[in-house]
Amino acid sequence: MSEMNLVQAINAALRQEMRRNPDVVVLGEDVGKVGGVFRVTQGLWEEFGDERVIDTPLAEGGIIGTAIGMALYGLRPVPEIQFADFIYPAFDQIVSEAAKYRYRSGGEYPCPITIRTPVGGGIRGGHYHSQSPEALFIHTPGLKVVCPSNPYDAKGLLVSSIRDDDPVLFFEPKRVYRAVKMEVPDEEYTIPLGVAKIVRPGDHVTVIAWGAMLYEALASADEVAAEGISCEVIDLRTLWPVDIDTLVQSVQKTGRFVVVHEAPKSCGYGAELVSLLTEKCFLRLEAPPVRVTGWDTPFPYTLENEYLPLQHRIVPALRETARY
Amino acid sequence: MVQTSSIDTPRRPTPAPGQHDDDVVTVIGPDGQANPATDPRLGVEMERRLYTAMVRTRIVDQQLERLQRQGRIGFHIGSLGEEACILGSVAAFREQDWIFPCYREFGALLWRGMPLQRYVDNMYGNANDPVKGRQMPDHYTGRPYRFGSVSSPIGTQITQAVGFGWAARLRRDPIAVGVYFGDGATSSNDFHTGMNFAGVFRAPVVFLLRNNRWAISVPVERQSASRTLADKGIAYGVRAVRCDGNDALATYAVVREAVERAARGEGPTLVEMLTYRLGGHSTSDDPRAYRAQDEVEAWRRTDPLVRMRRRLEALGAWSEADEQRWRAEVEAELRACIETAERTPPPALSSMFDDVYAQRPWHLREQAESCERGPRARAHGHGGGH
Incomplete structure (x- = not known):
């Protein structure tokens, strides 16, 4: 057990899954050396290197399109969209592609990606660092949508999302990224998706x-x-x-x-x-x-x-x- | 004072059909002889395979268009006139390589090994359709043949091919990934992003740009002010080459080199294949509304099938009797496939709720039950398309 905040618990889940499964990769803007603008991916680049912790050019559609291609190959990509407010350039890839891949290919191509992105207000972020776009994705058949409220759930739900065979939107409530601390097991555990x-x-x-x-x-x-x-x-x-x-x-x-x-x-x-x-x-x-x-x-x-x-x-x- | 300069790179004037700038790779000359400097030297057997696949593609296209006109299928998106660039390019990939299609490359799907019956089933959206009747005709999938799944949005497959290639390299699989798209797609977000990502990551991707000069009604001059579409590679640090896309051997030669470079870790290539869309965008389009028939007739004289046949005849490897025999064989095979497809029932009602997720969640179990218990539609339609 260690006392963790939400950022640390998500980081621990990513680290654990990346150690456990070489197919898990992280990609996005600033996720590498700097560890993300909220430091959620801190230390992963040092441990797993350039090939699995990938700083991408600044284009959300490219991040998700690339992640989809990786998933089709058999990897378990965990792309990060820096703020949920910036997910819209990737909307086509999420809604027209990731969500429909399994269905439109008659089951030939599952698309197991977990899109992590901070949501919500409370950090004085104005229009473009505060929104909560969950309804758009709930409205899209083929997607699962997760939003943990605390560090323990965040770790267990992220592990389940990464291991899930369907595309998951994993919304992280940034207002409580560091505000909530609790004991989180160091060992593996999962919290099943779909259980309130x-x-x-x-x-x-x-x-x-x-x-x-x-x-x-x-x-x-x-x-x-x-x-x-x-x-x-x-x-x-x-x-x-x-x-x-x-x-x-x-x-x-x-x-x-x-x-x-x-x-x-x-x-x-x-x-x-x-x-x-x-x-x-x-x-x-x-x-x-x-x-x-x-x-x-x-x-x-x-x-x-x-x-x-x-x-x-x-x-x-x-x-x-x-x-x- | 700031020194300014201007770079004058005017758009290349529209070439006459079959006429090309010096940087455009060609192999087969007007007399059917191959240029020894560019000839990929495939051997007679392979050249015959290429030609017969091109003819098969043409026959299937023409028959499907007739079926659509007769109301027996809802839609078809053809590749009339683009057979050399489609078959010449796909043939240059090795078995272990992967193809991400646009929607105009059923010829490539058949080349990779999809049985014709399965493709025709896709045209009917019946119970044996690989996509289970869930998408319009020509939105197929071919994973067993290392062939991707088609979607209608333009260019989305381009960034996906880049990620796929990245993943292959991570696993140390020395493969190349080919991704098809048209000249219209070079204006899409995903083209720019995909080229940019591929350049930065040196992804093992071959960008297969079918420049058929028309994106539905918009000519290539309206897609870009670039001198050529291949020029776009310069900005992304991606090697770019142009070939005569109506010349199957030239297309094969440039794509093969790009495949080998990609697989060796030498980065991506953009291949601009210069061709012409002889037909409409799809069966829902009438190109007489926006382009001159003279233009079409001029391009018809550069028919890639005629050119390849002339090449085989020059080698003494094809005759009129061979042509008749092959055409009859393909027509008979196709007829049998159509009969079978028309006898095959539509997909089971409950299959509509499968594959949305790996397992049906509660709400889809509930909706499937409600649908199955509820009233039935009067018919399964196949209306028009775009």
Whole structure:
């Protein structure tokens, strides 16, 4: 066991998988000598060299296209997109190519790549260093989408993602890269994809969150607990395919739920979660489902904390839902 | 004062069909004789194999176009006039090498060993289609033949070929990767990125640029102001050569050298194969709307099949009787494949939900069940295409 933050846990997962399997390679902008702009890949270049820790030219479409080619050959590439906000030049390669390769080739060509990229606000990054584009990828058949909230989960989920035979978007909540520390086993372990975690059991309202917003959800649950509202907080961990059973069981118990996410509200992932749970729990619902999300604006700089669905906006939503 | 200079490199004037600048490699002369300085000396057997494959490609193309006009298949994307550049280039790769196709190279797929029946099944999208009826015709896949999977977006296969080559080198496999694309794709993001990455990584890739002069309705002059498309290699530090793409032996010669260099670790090559798209972009296109028939007729006189046949006849290795016999053989084989494909049922309904992921997740199990229990469509259509 070692105390690690999220950056160190992801680094440990990469190092472990690269030692274990020579087919695992890391590529991206600044991932080599400098170890990434967030230092997530620090030390890998020294240990594994130029051929497996590859500083690429500055073109996201090239990073993902190259990684896809490597995966088709049989490698397990882990490309990094420096910020999720810069993933769009690679959108065609992810959506038209990686996501469809297995299907369009009748199963001949699996495409096991794990695209790591920091997401979310809270670092005063403005439009282009803050966005949460998960819904675009959840909407694309063929992709899996993961977003850990803590170092232990990050290591176990990244190992599972790299070993998974399908393309995975691995979103890293950069707001809590260094803010959360916990004991992480030095030995190998995995956390299966598609399994959510009830991080705080409760009876009155189900709160669904992931990544950095999980901590806002937990703080909000603490605050309303003093008023007698008991929240069941679920960390999705894998966004897609979602752990529907855990969600349905919880909502069947509470009859009320709130979804929290940073991305804009309209057509955000919360919309899909509300639809799914309404379809499956309609007769059990005792209050309208509520989404506490980013506004439908570009991500702002100065007013970042007004944009983000922080505790000050979650708490009233929990109260209203509980008392509806 | 800052000294300024201008480099005057005007676009090469449009050549007359079959006329080429000095840097364009050619082998077969108008009399059917090979230029001894450039002749790859393949031997009669190999030259016959090349020619017969070109003829087979042409016959299949023409028949598929007829089937589309009769409404028996939905779409076809042909290679009329480009047979020499497609077959001459693919023949230059060794068995251990890999090909990343565009969508106009079924001739290369057949050369690599795909049975004609499987290709025709792809045209029908039936239960035996290698892509299980999931894509339009001519979007095939051929992993057993070290041949990639076709997608419609332009140029996306180029960066993938570079990554594939990088991976091969990491595993110390001395292979070359060939990647096909057209002149239109030289304007795409992935062409620039792929060339740039390949130059930086010295990836073992041969960029097979079929310059057929037309990207649907847009002529090559509208794709680029470069003097030639091969000139683009200079900016990326990628070796570039041009060949007469209507000359199968010239194409073979330059591609073979590029394959050997790549496999030896000497880096990538861009091969600009100068040819002409005699047909439409696809069966959905009518080129009479945007180009003069005179131009097409002039290029028809440079037909790569005629040129290769003249070469074989000059060697005494082909006759009219050989031609008749071969054509009859291909036509009979194709007829049988079409009959079989037309008798083969469509893919099973539940197969629509396979291969999205390695295993079906809960939501696809749920949707597959709902689809299977639900109402059926009246027919499986095969409408038009792009």
